[in-house]
Amino acid sequence: MMGVQRHGYRSELPAKVIGVTGSNGKTTTKDMIESILGTMYKVHKTKGNLNSQIGVPLTLLDMEPDTDVAVIEMGMSERGQIGRLSRLAQPDIAVITMIGVSHLSTLGSREAIAEAKLEIADGFREGGVLVYNGDERLLVEGASNRLPLLRTVRFGTDASHDLVPGEVGDDPGGTWFKLDNASYRIPLLGRHNVNNALAAIAAARLLGIPKKLIAAGLQVAKVTGMRMEVLHSSLGYTIINDAWNASPVSMKAAIETLEQLGGCGNKIMAAGDMLELGDRAAEFHREIGRMLNPERIQYVVTIGELGGEIAKEAAKVYPPGHVAAFRSREEAVRWIREIVKPSDAVLLKASRGMGLEKAADALM
Template structure:
């Protein structure tokens, strides 16, 4: 990835900001973008070579200079006499990238909103940015660049015209959120929920909550944390935080509360009750979980002095991102593409969307990864939930999902279930299962590549 040409800092400033030493090159030359992919280097770029499991990107430093890059970081001994651009020596290129991003972010004086949670981070980020766009020029995380590399690169997208920033922040290991908080320094934050994603590494939901709360490490007196009041663990924080906290959800005590929630013609409709009164809201997506995401977006908009009716109007134009509950009409069937990722909470939400459709409902569900010791129980419970929710046909894909099939069969022995190991087997099974008028949900963890099934469904039926 290479950031847009939004920056204007000298090589000398860059070396100081990242704690490095300029080995060679012109100190006053301008850096206008940062990249970690050598193929995206361009004139004005700073190349940050990262060491991966398979490749040490330092080998691409000559290539980026050939492409016109202005400078490169290095943690390896190099011969600066052969370099055609500036070289900055640092102890660790990944840490230097984060230091540089943190220093660059401190130049921005507008509000920064951090978004985290086990499920719904990207969707909530998109909704918050959309709601804020009713008043501000907003910079937001592109896609799901929410990692130890993605968040720093996001910071470099801040431009002189940026008035507010919305930054998605993800973590899967102890200590990661604290590092991201130092980089992004959000003064406002949204915590969507606490599920079991990454519980293999973090061991318990309580530990996940503690880690995600590090998003508030840089909070100041005016900071506000927005929490999902329908989440049991988050609701337990009422009155227990050292900073202002507002709750969104359906509970009667929530500061921003959804009432009269209904789905109709592919959209969610509700009334938001809040301190300013009551306002109708319409979202062109399905799923009760989307209502909570929208409430968080409207709460942040209200906190940052956006007129709530204007923010609600902006949300009425929301469009889901690729592979996130996108609904396609493919010939005589409807396809719900939710293939980007999966966790137990997200799986249940997707099943609710599927079962809101009136015709024959086919669920294609693949492994949910990184669940550790709770994996079998989580898959079994999701299978039981699918059977109770009203799925008419269930196709599972993968080793772990076989337990999901068992849970469904335990709940409803007559439910037609096909157990597959691969996407190719699932496609073969679907060829003999699908009828005109069916609605098909496809969902699984990113590593299962269930978008292959979606691609076949769309190609086969369009």
Template sequence: MISFSPIPWHTDHIIEALETAQTPLIAPCTFPKVATDSRTMATQDLFVAIKGETFDGHRFVKPLMDRGVRGFVVESSFFQKLSPAEKKKLISKGISFFCVENTLTALGKLAAFQRNRANVKVIGITGSCGKTSTREMITTIFKQKYKVLTTQGNFNNEIGLPLTLLNLSHDHQWAVVEMGMNHSGELTRLGKIARPDMGIITNTFRAHLEGLGSVEAVARAKSELLPCIRDKGLAILNRDDKRFHIMEEIVERLNIPHCVFGITKDARIRAQEICQKEDSLNFTLHCPGKKGSDSVEITLATPAPAMVENALAAATAALKAGFSLAEIKKGLADFTPVKGRMEILEPGCGIKLINDTYNANPGSMAAALDMISHHTGPTIAVLGDMLELGGKAPILHKEVGQRAAMSGISHLFIHGDMALHVMEGALEKGFPREKIFIGSHPELIKKIIQKLTPQMRILVKGSRGMRMEHIVTALHNHLGEKN
């Protein structure tokens, strides 16, 4: 893998990026990178002391100085508390302090400066489900022709997004970044940092209701990305989303160019003839051509129907960036699901584990259960709580139980505080009580092992905080040993 060195930071660049930074101590020098993690940073890097609700990076400033770090962005209140003797010591060591009102805001300013001077095009992706898969599909397509920076792991929040953009080099041509949120206002802040040339909203579902209250509020919060799109940029929207009208009103009112994807005939980029197979999906991608409509057959290495809309979003971005249908077809064929997101594992005995443990909300739960409903053999669903749903959590978990019962699964295993609500929903739809098991991770693992049969499909899913990946690991190890 080719690696690119981030654009380095001279003290003059830092002062310019931070704009209102007080600079009581400046020793002119250049820093290769910007860092926020004291454990992994190099001594040559610039340390930004992020302060949050449960942590304070200022605690590590003095230990880092002792390690030889020479550059710090700190809050003014921290610097003011230093004694005259300590300040004199800093001067003698040639240490630079850049003092700001808020270091999290400062991190965003540094990232915005890096984004602008790198002169790249940026694709920003948000949505309730499918952000990571869409990002990976776009990256896989674009890497055929361009040098691409992409979000790593879950670096999609007010710390993660800036850290991603701070890795930009002069060699990069595109940046493909995820943008997450759980409260209104967050995407406005992230959007102003990234200023995307293309902004994608994959979908809007009942997620983060604890902080937003309603699914309409979710759609409005996701739509905060749209006004942040650069002039002459493009909004890419899901025509099939039930809240499409909310997004459409914004782009039309603000005169933002936009393109829509979906399965409906109203979508400019659309999928038809969708065929789900045991381990893959096929569909025909249609798009406007020079003479009417062009089309190409697409194959995805996943049986998850929800991946079709992710592929359509990625294809729309690629078409607008000048990629041919053949290049899009190849890129999507090369896509493999990201770990923990509709990831299919084959540990042995013909059994397939569907590891969808990275996160969960009602929309992604429905998509996962829909995927396994097409399997004709025995299936097990192992479901953990969906978090951050507020007062609507009980009814939404009950709905999951109802959907699980109608998906044709053989057994239902449930973990978490909402387990009884899931069971209640399943029972209402006639699912046998003797095939429902509630318990801790170890208890469920033991029961699941007793039910294993060849050719079985096992879906494991829940919110990140439920740590459902531990069940995947245990089952994978058990089956691997048997095999």
């Protein structure tokens, strides 16, 4: 970080910078923004999720001088880190996707998480614009109190927001929605990804991208792996690898996506531990278990000690033999292989530390 600051590298570059943060969806949103802007501009973006105190400076130093726009993902593990990254990157536009409960173990409350994410405005260049999820009360209040003179763009479901989707639908190939008399399609499962797309559209509009190019860019967006990644096993069943990370919000979204999936046989939810949730970790896992419905998702298998809390709740309403809890990925994979049929769909979801992507490899 000091190298970037010492050499004033960012200040020397004419490129516009878009900073992206949020509890969930920041990497997907970053990828969508890059795909849209790439229809008109030379774009540099954070590779993978190199969004740390080390990754962001490296991303900035790797930017070529003729870059038009840089899309910089910013992550954190504690208060103050987003602010430091923002002052380093000096964004012209900042995006906050949403506020969840990840980092409760270190920050203590959703209010503190929202304050930490709002630090992304600390390094704004003159005329900076904050794009944020207007359905999140903590962001609305935080932006109003902390940044009353800042220009903002809000997206979400309330009619008062700047970007509000109309009709929304999905099919095996992705998700589509209407916005301001135009149709958009994203090659991703999950209606929760519409909000990520709205954030990307807002950023693109601020940089003058016309509707047709926005739609074209969204339709071909290539998202970093293990985020609703659809795979097809050699035995004919579908694997949805969403194992990059997990929080209660993203786990619920994954369950809803699997429930809405059409054209398949039985649906199998493989859920592992959600980490960094503090003292309420077990409670959050039990809430997930209570969401599961045997009429919409036929089988549930969990991995890890906390995942077992999901299984305990699900077992209260599922038929015998339709819920299983294991400590290891290997045991879970063996169980799935015993029940899965060629037309079925298996969704894998857990925090990154569980390494559930290895289960996807084993099931192929």
